[in-house]
Amino acid sequence: MTEIFVLAEHRQGQIRDITFEMLSKGRELTGQTNTELTAVLLGKDVKTHANSLQDYAKTVLLVEDPKLENFNADAYHKVLSSLVKEHKPLLTLIGHTSFGVDLAPSLAVSMNTPLATDCIDLEFKGETLTVTRQMYGGKVNVKATLRKAEGYIATVRQATFPPEKKAPVNGKIVEVPSILSEEVTKKRFIKYVLPPPGGVDISAAEVLIGIGRGIKDGSNIPPVEGLAKTLGGALACSRPIVDKGWLPNDRQVGSSGKTVKPKLYLALGISGAFQHVLGMKTSDLIIAVNKDPKAPIFGVADYGIVEDLFKIVPALESKIRELKGK
Amino acid sequence: MNIIVCVKHVPETAEAEIEIDSTGTAIKKTGLVFDINEWDDYALEEAVLLKEKLGGTVTAITMGSEDSDAVLRKCLARGADDAIRLTDPQFEGSDGYAIAKILSRVIKNLPFNLVLTGAQASDDGYATVGPTLATLLGIPHATMVKKIEFNDGVAQVNRELEGGLEEIVEVPLPAVLAVQTGINEPRYVSIMGTRKALKKEIKTLGLVDVGLSENEVGEAGSWAKIEKMYVPPVEKQADFLSGSPEEMAAKIAEILKTKGLI
Ligand SMILES: Cc1cc2nc3c(=O)[nH]c(=O)nc-3n(C[C@H](O)[C@H](O)[C@H](O)COP(=O)(O)OP(=O)(O)OC[C@H]3O[C@@H](n4cnc5c(N)ncnc54)[C@H](O)[C@@H]3O)c2cc1C
Numbered sequence: 001m002t003e004i005f006v007l008a009e010h011r012q013g014q015i016r017d018i019t020f021e022m023l024s025k026g027r028e029l030t031g032q033t034n035t036e037l038t039a040v041l042l043g044k045d046v047k048t049h050a051n052s053l054q055d056y057a058k059t060v061l062l063v064e065d066p067k068l069e070n071f072n073a074d075a076y077h078k079v080l081s082s083l084v085k086e087h088k089p090l091l092t093l094i095g096h097t098s099f100g101v102d103l104a105p106s107l108a109v110s111m112n113t114p115l116a117t118d119c120i121d122l123e124f125k126g127e128t129l130t131v132t133r134q135m136y137g138g139k140v141n142v143k144a145t146l147r148k149a150e151g152y153i154a155t156v157r158q159a160t161f162p163p164e165k166k167a168p169v170n171g172k173i174v175e176v177p178s179i180l181s182e183e184v185t186k187k188r189f190i191k192y193v194l195p196p197p198g199g200v201d202i203s204a205a206e207v208l209i210g211i212g213r214g215i216k217d218g219s220n221i222p223p224v225e226g227l228a229k230t231l232g233g234a235l236a237c238s239r240p241i242v243d244k245g246w247l248p249n250d251r252q253v254g255s256s257g258k259t260v261k262p263k264l265y266l267a268l269g270i271s272g273a274f275q276h277v278l279g280m281k282t283s284d285l286i287i288a289v290n291k292d293p294k295a296p297i298f299g300v301a302d303y304g305i306v307e308d309l310f311k312i313v314p315a316l317e318s319k320i321r322e323l324k325g326k
Numbered sequence: 327m328n329i330i331v332c333v334k335h336v337p338e339t340a341e342a343e344i345e346i347d348s349t350g351t352a353i354k355k356t357g358l359v360f361d362i363n364e365w366d367d368y369a370l371e372e373a374v375l376l377k378e379k380l381g382g383t384v385t386a387i388t389m390g391s392e393d394s395d396a397v398l399r400k401c402l403a404r405g406a407d408d409a410i411r412l413t414d415p416q417f418e419g420s421d422g423y424a425i426a427k428i429l430s431r432v433i434k435n436l437p438f439n440l441v442l443t444g445a446q447a448s449d450d451g452y453a454t455v456g457p458t459l460a461t462l463l464g465i466p467h468a469t470m471v472k473k474i475e476f477n478d479g480v481a482q483v484n485r486e487l488e489g490g491l492e493e494i495v496e497v498p499l500p501a502v503l504a505v506q507t508g509i510n511e512p513r514y515v516s517i518m519g520t521r522k523a524l525k526k527e528i529k530t531l532g533l534v535d536v537g538l539s540e541n542e543v544g545e546a547g548s549w550a551k552i553e554k555m556y557v558p559p560v561e562k563q564a565d566f567l568s569g570s571p572e573e574m575a576a577k578i579a580e581i582l583k584t585k586g587l588i
Contacts, residue, residue, distance in 0.1 A: 071493075073468075074466070097487075098488060102467075105457040109423075109462060118451055134558070136339040136448070137339060140555050143554045144552045146549060146550050146551075147548070147551070186497070187497050188496040189494075190495060195491065195492075256486055256489070294343065298564045301564035302565065305574050307571055315575035316575040
């Protein structure tokens with residue numbers, strides 16, 4: 001029977017959540033296609049990971065090699081393409097993560113297999129694979145079909161599918177010898193670099209004011225900082241604010257920054273791109289101020305204000321002072 | 327160091343009202359402001375910074391309509407030496423794969439040590455052009471690049487991983503590096519630079535020049551075909567407050583008070 005491959009992603013001894021999210025979607029797709037779910041695990045000393053994946057997939061293909069200890073697109077590419085050639089899976093799911101985006105395109109080109117990236121949904125109708133993706137920063141969705149082929153590759157957006165609960169399978173582990181030769185890969189992993197320890201731990205703050213590109217200039221930040229102080233909270237921000245050097249990177253909320261869960265997240269001039277929302281959507285109370293009524297941030301906010309943030313900030317500051325004064 | 331930087335002319339949509347056009351597979355472009363893709367802006371700056379440090383040339387290349395000249399002029403004004411635009415009616419509908427194919431045909435005939443691209447484009451968000459191009463050229467790549475240094479013909483780059491973590495990897499040259507935002511601070515264009523850039527020639531090439539056939543480009547040569555574009559359904563929508571800024575501020579303050587946050 002043909003298979004659906006899920007490439008397990010792990011880093012520094014941990015299986016990453018995206019793996020279980022892909023297993024969940026992968027299982028659903030096996031139902032649509034009469035295929036079996038196979039987890040593919042590449043690494044060094046990862047037997048314990050293989051054991052936990054047995055609870056989710058019919059088969060766990062395990063390749064162990066010291067050269068696979070850390071993710072390396074070249075090494076992963078070599079091993080994965082040999083497995084794909086042998087098993088001819090209908091679909092290979094890879095996370096749309098830093099690892100996945102480094103690997104999937106070259107795999108697709110060299111295997112001559114159509115690739116769809118950053119999918120938020122996938123569906124087979126007969127042999128046609130239709131994917132749902134977002135464009136223009138999440139303002140529109142598209143449904144796209146992949147060119148007919150024997151097999152497909154898709155990268156899957158993080159935190160989009162519910163992580164798979166353990167399934168009543170007791171998958172078999174199949175150990176496959178590594179095909180990597182002594183010859184080193186072109187690319188070489190050197191080391192991880194941890195983010196520098198920050199001054200403020202925004203993930204511990206109860207009240208956060210998140211500012212986005214709507215703030216227009218770094219010189220507009222002090223009044224908002226004033227409001228944050230009045231509210232007894234701290235300033236957080238979206239990525240462009242850090243990219244521009246207006247706030248240090250320990251203030252960034254989102255997939256490449258921090259995950260926060262304050263009692264209040266007040267988003268000012270943030271559009272609500274998926275990568276930002278990932279870091280703040282579980283906040284207790286979300287209030288968003290944005291000039292654009294169609295901004296995606298209003299899809300996660302509890303309360304929305306369609307207005308210029310520069311009018312709201314001073315008005316709110318004085319209201320709160322007034323209430324506190326009483 | 328001879329560097330090629332791949333750029334794209336994209337509409338700015340964060341603050342714009344977006345409508346789907348009559349084909350149902352694209353947005354209406356009229357009235358939208360176009361500029362260089364945000365990620366490419368950083369790639370361009372990195373190319374110019376490397377040229378300033380190491381010497382050599384920067385060639386900017388784009389696949390797009392004639393309007394894309396605006397982006398190439400920006401590249402020239404910011405320090406690129408040459409500009410190439412790949413334009414053909416058959417190129418329309420190309421996805422990241424087809425774009426990379428078209429780019430690769432031209433780039434393989436240029437002398438280069440390094441190709442820089444943005445990590446992704448803000449319009450279609452495929453994040454595939456850089457690594458796809460590298461594979462088609464048969465050279466190594468790294469994506470999500472936050473820092474580039476060189477050491478004896480080898481690029482040592484920091485790749486951004488999730489949650490603030492980075493990894494350092496070595497990639498031998500020639501290579502394609504796909505740049506993440508925040509790697510540098512893109513400079514502003516000087517008026518002098520803009521004026522000079524207007525005088526420079528932009529080389530244009532079409533389907534025949536790049537040596538591809540009709541079915542290798544556009545929709546036919548793509549991995550994916552867009553069937554339908556739509557405004558995403560809202561699962562949850564915020565309660566919108568109304569009134570003057572003062573009234574809305576008062577309502578927020580009230581909500582915060584009820585929740586015990588003031
Ligand atoms: C791999 C990767 C990782 C990423 N990681 C992160 C991450 O961790 N965190 C993150 O935030 N982003 C991240 N991003 C970037 C993300 O995709 C968006 O580009 C970013 O979140 C946009 O930030 P923004 O909302 O501030 O800006 P924009 O999208 O430009 O939005 C600005 C908003 O401000 C509004 N506005 C403008 N002026 C005003 C005004 N006067 N009053 C009120 N509203 C106004 C506009 O209507 C608009 O909605 C990542 C991207 C990639 C590719």
